[in-house]
Amino acid sequence: MKNGLRWIPVALIVMMVCAGGLDGLCADSEDFLVLGYYPAWVKESFPAEKVNFDILTHVIHAFAWPEADGSIAVWEGFHYPGLVEATHRAGRKISVAFGGWGNCEGFPPVAADPALRKTFIKNAVEFCEQYGYDGIDLDWEFPANPEERDNLTILVDELRDALDAMDRPMLLTMAISAGTWSGDHNDYPKLVDNIDWFNDMTYDFYGTWTDRSGHNAPLYASQESVNTSITFLMRRQKVPPEKILMGVPFYGRRFKTSALYGPSTGGDGIVYRDVTGLLKGGGWVRSWDDVSFVPYLTSERGDEMVFYDDPESIAAKCRYAKERGLRGVMIWSLGSDFIDGGQPLLESIGNTVK
Numbered sequence: 496m497k498n499g500l501r502w503i504p505v506a507l508i509v510m511m512v513c514a515g516g517l518d519g520l521c522a523d524s525e526d527f528l529v530l531g532y533y534p535a536w537v538k539e540s541f542p543a544e545k546v547n548f549d550i551l552t553h554v555i556h557a558f559a560w561p562e563a564d565g566s567i568a569v570w571e572g573f574h575y576p577g578l579v580e581a582t583h584r585a586g587r588k589i590s591v592a593f594g595g596w597g598n599c600e601g602f603p604p605v606a607a608d609p610a611l612r613k614t615f616i617k618n619a620v621e622f623c624e625q626y627g628y629d630g631i632d633l634d635w636e637f638p639a640n641p642e643e644r645d646n647l648t649i650l651v652d653e654l655r656d657a658l659d660a661m662d663r664p665m666l667l668t669m670a671i672s673a674g675t676w677s678g679d680h681n682d683y684p685k686l687v688d689n690i691d692w693f694n695d696m697t698y699d700f701y702g703t704w705t706d707r708s709g710h711n712a713p714l715y716a717s718q719e720s721v722n723t724s725i726t727f728l729m730r731r732q733k734v735p736p737e738k739i740l741m742g743v744p745f746y747g748r749r750f751k752t753s754a755l756y757g758p759s760t761g762g763d764g765i766v767y768r769d770v771t772g773l774l775k776g777g778g779w780v781r782s783w784d785d786v787s788f789v790p791y792l793t794s795e796r797g798d799e800m801v802f803y804d805d806p807e808s809i810a811a812k813c814r815y816a817k818e819r820g821l822r823g824v825m826i827w828s829l830g831s832d833f834i835d836g837g838q839p840l841l842e843s844i845g846n847t848v849k
Contacts (some may be wrong), residue, residue, distance in 0.1 A: 528823025535570040541830030543578040548585035550845035560598035565614030579627045594634035602635045606646035630666025638680045655689040673697040673724040683732040694825040697721040698744040708752035708759035710802045713787035736820040745831035747803025766831040806843035813847040
């Protein structure tokens with residue numbers, strides 16, 4: 496299905512956006528944010544000295560999480576003063592992420608109880624002070640009902656007040672699902688004034704939970720895609736474009752299937768570094784989907800496919816983010832494209848937006 500944005504030359508789109516013909520305004524390169532999540536488990540394979548702060552503007556250290564009593568837990572070996580110091584030495588900002596997939600059981604009881612909220616917020620603020628973070632990223636995946644949605648709103652409101660009371664400016668951001676169903680799980684009109692920006696996880700459209708194969712993060716598609724997610728936030732939920740960071744995945748998904756959108760099993764994640772390994776090893780053929788603006792691999796036997804992003808598709812997504820006037824892009828996750836000393840996906844972002 497042809498999308499109007501997709502078939503207009505890029506130069507014309509830029510002129511239309513700057514003239515007010517589309518949703519947002521042209522994003523100034525100097526203000527365009529490039530944020531990367533740094534998972535605790537990559538410390539050995541991708542140490543702080545490898546992080547490219549010439550391109551990145553912000554880092555989020557993942558993950559800490561709330562326990563049911565309001566205390567804070569972290570991965571073993573999580574604390575990394577060298578990462579915080581390197582970020583600040585480069586003149587950049589680093590936040591800490593609370594939550595993440597599998598780490599969210601503490602959110603419902605904490606958010607529901609005024610005393611536990613107070614305890615968690617106090618602990619979170621002290622955590623930032625102790626370890627030198629510049630803000631908090633909430634990654635509750637996901638509020639399950641209207642009561643939890645409303646409790647998240649209260650938590651955000653009280654956390655914003657606590658961060659504003661600190662003696663230096665502090666960020667409060669939030670990771671959100673790309674699916675349009677997230678509108679039932681997040682009260683965007685009430686959240687938007689307290690959140691500096693939303694990190695829109697515009698990926699995982701297909702995976703182990705689907706019985707069909709499909710692109711991990713199609714820019715366009717007849718059903719849900721990066722474009723439908725961004726449009727949903729801006730038009731349906733009235734989130735300003737300057738409050739949205741569009742997710743770009745540095746990984747893909749591998750399926751046992753013989754056709755795009757065909758019946759499948761699998762769908763496991765595969766980082767970009769390992770995707771390139773498949774290509775170098777032979778036995779796979781790369782193709783480009785000129786509807787969804789992403790590549791994919793097909794095994795020579797035709798019984799497996801890998802759907803992923805490469806420098807070409809990452810560049811297309813960055814141009815899209817700028818054309819829609821978004822605040823920037825968000826990466827999951829740093830280090831996944833670290834190959835022979837280079838970082839081709841991150842470098843593609845830098846070459847496109849800087």
